[in-house]
Amino acid sequence: MAPSTYLQVTLQERPPADITPTTFKQEIVPFSLKAGTGQILVKILYLSLDPALRGAMKDQRSYMPPVKLGAVMRGTAFGEVMETGQGSKFEVGDIVEGAFGWREYGVFDDKFATKLDLRPGMDILDYMGPLGTTGLTAYFGLLDVGKLKAGETLVVSGAAGATGSVVCQIGKKLGAKVFAIAGSDDKCQWLEKDLGVDKALNYKSPEFYNDFKKAVGYFDVYFDNVGGDILNFALTRLNKGARIVFCGAISDYNTTKPTGLTSYMNLISQRAKIEGFLVLDYVNRFAEARREISQWLKEGSIKRRFHVVQGLQNAPQSLNLLFNGGNTGKLVVQVATTPTKL
Ligand SMILES: NC(=O)c1ccc[n+]([C@@H]2O[C@H](COP(=O)([O-])OP(=O)(O)OC[C@H]3O[C@@H](n4cnc5c(N)ncnc54)[C@H](OP(=O)(O)O)[C@@H]3O)[C@@H](O)[C@H]2O)c1
Numbered sequence: 001m002a003p004s005t006y007l008q009v010t011l012q013e014r015p016p017a018d019i020t021p022t023t024f025k026q027e028i029v030p031f032s033l034k035a036g037t038g039q040i041l042v043k044i045l046y047l048s049l050d051p052a053l054r055g056a057m058k059d060q061r062s063y064m065p066p067v068k069l070g071a072v073m074r075g076t077a078f079g080e081v082m083e084t085g086q087g088s089k090f091e092v093g094d095i096v097e098g099a100f101g102w103r104e105y106g107v108f109d110d111k112f113a114t115k116l117d118l119r120p121g122m123d124i125l126d127y128m129g130p131l132g133t134t135g136l137t138a139y140f141g142l143l144d145v146g147k148l149k150a151g152e153t154l155v156v157s158g159a160a161g162a163t164g165s166v167v168c169q170i171g172k173k174l175g176a177k178v179f180a181i182a183g184s185d186d187k188c189q190w191l192e193k194d195l196g197v198d199k200a201l202n203y204k205s206p207e208f209y210n211d212f213k214k215a216v217g218y219f220d221v222y223f224d225n226v227g228g229d230i231l232n233f234a235l236t237r238l239n240k241g242a243r244i245v246f247c248g249a250i251s252d253y254n255t256t257k258p259t260g261l262t263s264y265m266n267l268i269s270q271r272a273k274i275e276g277f278l279v280l281d282y283v284n285r286f287a288e289a290r291r292e293i294s295q296w297l298k299e300g301s302i303k304r305r306f307h308v309v310q311g312l313q314n315a316p317q318s319l320n321l322l323f324n325g326g327n328t329g330k331l332v333v334q335v336a337t338t339p340t341k342l
Contacts (some may be wrong), residue, residue, distance in 0.1 A: 002082070003031050003104075007312050009069045009102035014057055018254050019321070021056070024102075024316040035085035041107050042079035044100055045087060045331040047315060049075070051322050061177040063122065063278060072100040073315075077117065077335070078124060087096065090115065095124065102315055106334055116203050129304045129330040130166055130297060131290050136256040138166035138223075139289045142174075145277045146221040146245040150175030153236065155216060155262060158225030159200065160187035161322075162330035163232050163247060168197050169222045169302050179216045185324040190328065194303060209233060218242075226251045228258070237262035244274035254323055257277050305329030 005028045012025045035041040056067050056074050063341050077100040081090045088110050091094065096113040100106050116127055129135055141163075142148050154171040154330040159180030168191060171178040180191040180200040188200035199215045201208060203290075218239045224231050227249025234244070252258040267274065296302040307327040309318040312335045321327045 002033075005029060006031050008072050008104070009312065009315060010070055010228065011057060011073050011152075012065075012069065014059060014069070015254075016256055017055075019057075019316070019320055021316075026313060026316075031105065033105055034081055035083045035088065035107055037086045038110050039085040039087055040081045040088055040090050040096070040110065040113060042096060042098075042100060042105065042113070043082050044077045044079040044104055044106070044312075044335040045095075045116050045337075046125065046128060047075050047077045047100075047102060047312065047335055048132070048181060049309075049315065049319050049322065049331045051248060051250050051253055053319065054323075055211060058297050063280070071134040075102050076128075077101070078127065078279070097127070098181050102312060104312055122304045123295055124302065124307075125330075125332065126226060126294075126297060128332050129162060129306060130293050130302055132330075133242035133279055134162035134330060135166045135293055136282065136286055137163050137242075138170060138287050139293060140276045140282045140285070141245045141247050141277060141280060142167050142170050142221075143300070144282070145275050146223060146243050148176055148221050150178075152220035153177045153179070153216065153218070153239070154223065155179045155219045156197075156222045156225075157181040157203075157230055157234075158248070158250060159197070160184075160328050161225065162327075164223070164225050164300065165191070165195060165329060167303065168195050171223075172196050173296070173301065177219070179212075181212075181226075187325075187328055190305075203230060215271070221245065223247060224249075228252055232261050232263050235261065238266050238270040238272045240270050240272070242270060242272040244272070246274050246276040250323065259270050307331045309333045311335070 008027050010025050013023050015023050033280045051107050057067050079096050081094040095116045098113040154176040156164050160182040168180050168319045180196045181199040189202040191197045201211050218237050220239050221243050222234045223245045225248045228251030
């Protein structure tokens with residue numbers, strides 16, 4: 001049964017620093033959605049909250065155009081097909097993925113949706129975690145960009161988050177010595193006790209830099225999710241030929257003027273490199289990676305954790321959890337209850 005109204009969340013302002021209560025607007029709109037030719041009507045089930053959304057709110061050159069003011073906020077989501085238009089390739093009840101945005105319902109052209117290839121034993125949420133963008137980022141970043149080898153020393157920042165927690169575990173699988181960096185003692189305990197890293201360091205501790213020097217010494221690969229001061233320090237701890245996988249710089253996403261790096265000249269003396277990458281460039285290899293990661297999930301050698309927020313109305317304030325460290329594992333919003341078909 002279709003409702004008479006539904007909720008959508010639009011972008012109202014481009015905040016110069018932290019996201020505030022006036023950044024987004026909640027709009028209740030009449031339900032007058034109908035799937036046209038080659039279209040589907042989708043009920044959104046889960047919405048992914050990602051740090052990249054903060055970049056999409058800025059009016060700046062990037063790999064995607066910014067979200068327009070007044071437009072529905074961007075976001076990857078999973079939904080259930082409620083109605084198909086003439087000639088649509090989908091069937092009612094299919095679970096589909098797409099950049100459906102922050103809305104409870106929507107009509108989309110077939111070409112903007114992909115049917116989720118739900119493998120036996122996998123949960124729908126796994127496709128937002130280890131089998132989704134963050135898991136694939138961990139996989140290709142570490143293997144393809146970092147080229148991590150057995151016996152090497154790997155350091156991972158943002159280690160208790162969606163991407164970092166998978167990087168740590170793949171690092172152990174590859175036979176590396178893994179050092180994790182996270183923002184609380186609880187997260188460090190989870191990383192050491194449950195995920196099996198060799199040592200986790202709390203970057204909020206006043207002893208962090210000394211602890212790093214003592215525990216890690218120098219490293220071969222740094223998988224960096226946070227940028228800023230920790231990256232600047234890491235540049236002083238390079239082994240010869242070290243690789244820095246520059247995945248993200250969340251510490252600077254809420255600022256308009258990052259402070260910059262002063263230690264970069266170590267890259268020359270240590271013949272090291274720092275390389276940015278985008279997981280989107282690996283789209284042709286997603287199936288290959290998903291086969292391997294789902295095998296790891298099935299045998300229990302990769303663990304996952306989700307932080308699930310209930311209700312689209314809570315998405316705006318929940319986005320801040322990524323910036324204040326309130327999430328452990330993958331942050332998602334459950335927009336509607338999971339259909340019985342699953
Ligand atoms: N290149 C790509 O294709 C690609 C794809 C996906 C994601 N990414 C990047 O990967 C990174 C992680 O994304 P995710 O989705 O997996 O998020 P996440 O790690 O699940 O969540 C973000 C975490 O960052 C940490 N953090 C926030 N502010 C920080 C600061 N100032 N200093 C240090 N740590 C801070 C917080 O944990 P603590 O409690 O530890 O502070 C928070 O939980 C982001 O930078 C994102 O942009 C890149």
